[in-house]
Amino acid sequence: xxxxxxxxxxxxxxxxxxxxxxxxxxxxxxxxxxxxxxxxxxxxxxxxxxxxxxxxxxxxxxxxxxxxxxxxxxxxxxxxxxxxxxxxxxxxxxxxxxxxxxxxxxxxxxxxxxxxxxxxxxxxxxxxxxxxxxxxxxxxxxxxxxxxxxxxxxxxxxxxxxxxxxxxxxxxxxxxxxxxxxxxxxxxxxxxxxxxxxxxxxxxxxxxxxxxxxxxxxxxxxxxxxxxxxxxxxxxxxxxxxxxxxxxxxxxxxxxxxxxxxxxxxxxxxxxxxxxxxxxxxxxx
Numbered sequence: 579x580x581x582x583x584x585x586x587x588x589x590x591x592x593x594x595x596x597x598x599x600x601x602x603x604x605x606x607x608x609x610x611x612x613x614x615x616x617x618x619x620x621x622x623x624x625x626x627x628x629x630x631x632x633x634x635x636x637x638x639x640x641x642x643x644x645x646x647x648x649x650x651x652x653x654x655x656x657x658x659x660x661x662x663x664x665x666x667x668x669x670x671x672x673x674x675x676x677x678x679x680x681x682x683x684x685x686x687x688x689x690x691x692x693x694x695x696x697x698x699x700x701x702x703x704x705x706x707x708x709x710x711x712x713x714x715x716x717x718x719x720x721x722x723x724x725x726x727x728x729x730x731x732x733x734x735x736x737x738x739x740x741x742x743x744x745x746x747x748x749x750x751x752x753x754x755x756x757x758x759x760x761x762x763x764x765x766x767x768x769x770x771x772x773x774x775x776x777x778x779x780x781x782x783x784x785x786x787x788x789x790x791x792x793x794x795x796x797x798x799x800x801x802x803x804x805x806x807x808x809x810x811x812x813x814x815x816x817x818x819x820x821x822x823x824x825x826x827x828x829x830x831x832x833x834x835x836x837x838x839x840x841x842x843x844x845x846x847x848x849x850x851x852x853x854x855x856x857x858x859x860x861x862x863x
Contacts (some may be wrong), residue, residue, distance in 0.1 A: 603695030603775055610785065611778075612691055614683040618675055620778060624785040625667065629745035632793045635745055636659055639693035646797045653742035658799045660746050666736075667749040692709075704772040705780035711766045712784070717724045717834040719758065720827040743792040743820050787830055789817040805829060808832055820841050 597603075622836045636655050645651070696704070723734040733754045740747055749756070763784075767777045790800055793813055797803075802812025811832050819826040825842035828834045836840035 580605075583852055597695045598698055599695040599701065599775065602614040606775070607691060607693065611774075612688070614679050614688060615676075617778070617781065618671065618679055621779055621785060622671055624782050625678065625749055625789065628746065628786050628789040629855055632745035632789075632795065644795060644797065647797050648812060649794055649796050650821075654746040655740070655742075659740065660744070663722070663740075663744075663750040664748040666687040666751070667746070668730075670749070670751065670753055670756045674757055678757065678760070691774055696776055700773060701776045701779060704767070704776040705783065707770045708766050708777075708780050709784065710771070710773060712762055712833060713828055713830045715762050715766075716759070721831075721838070721840070724823055724827070736825060738820060741820050745789055745793050745819060748792040750787045784830070791829065813833075814857075816842060818844055 621676070635644055639645065639654055654708065669854075720734075723729045733752055736752050737747075737750055737755065739750065756808075767780075772780075787810075791811065793814055794817060796814045796817075800812055802808075802810040803813070809828060809831060811826060811828060815826045815835075817834065819842075822842060825839075825840050826835055827840055832841055
């Protein structure tokens with residue numbers, strides 16, 4: 579699977595020792611991460627760990643210090659909704675993901691891991707490339723499934739069970755949608771010849787961005803606010819998508835929605851007494 583391994587194994591030891599990420603890669607290399615189940619564990623554990631803090635926020639409700647940043651304050655997930663969405667994620671991984679990993683490992687075993695770590699630039703450029711390619715793929719897939727009522731009903735509708743998303747609902751998906759995302763998630767790094775460390779790093783980062791899209795809180799320190807020029811969508815953009823499903827189809831970035839005139843934003847204002855954000859209106863960009 580790792581196309582870069584043939585090149586990396588040929589590099590001299592001195593080259594490897596000069597790489598900033600080599601100590602980290604050496605640790606991972608000897609930690610049995612070559613198991614075919616490691617990526618599955620990485621994905622699910624990242625989803626679980628990133629979701630838990632926002633589950634606690636939702637449980638605390640108005641008592642939480644960050645409640646003022648909640649986008650749809652009048653809609654809060656119940657315990658039943660949380661258990662249902664978490665159960666969907668567990669079910670999909672047991673019924674679809676694990677068998678797929680077993681079959682793939684039998685039909686096409688992974689190549690040995692490379693001994694040499696990627697450079698920092700290789701990790702950054704490869705990771706950004708994977709995000710951009712996946713963003714384009716999912717934008718088109720997402721838009722088509724909203725335009726076609728049959729595809730929407732049988733494949734994507736389950737993800738819109740809740741008009742106000744919350745962290746566990748990130749992976750509240752049909753098996754078909756999850757497997758499609760997984761196929762691209764595995765294919766794109768191969769096409770871009772990414773190092774395994776790049777793949778795992780961008781996997782964790784993309785899971786964080788996906789969870790952050792669904793938390794229902796427009797936090798001031800979220801990536802969508804830290805990255806300039808509105809290049810990222812973020813929680814507000816995806817929350818609006820759940821309210822107005824014909825908008826904001828891209829999972830991470832905003833350029834495709836702007837190009838296709840499907841980008842929608844919201845104006846907010848401070849309530850001076852409690853410094854709360856409230857949605858005033860929804861406007862086409």
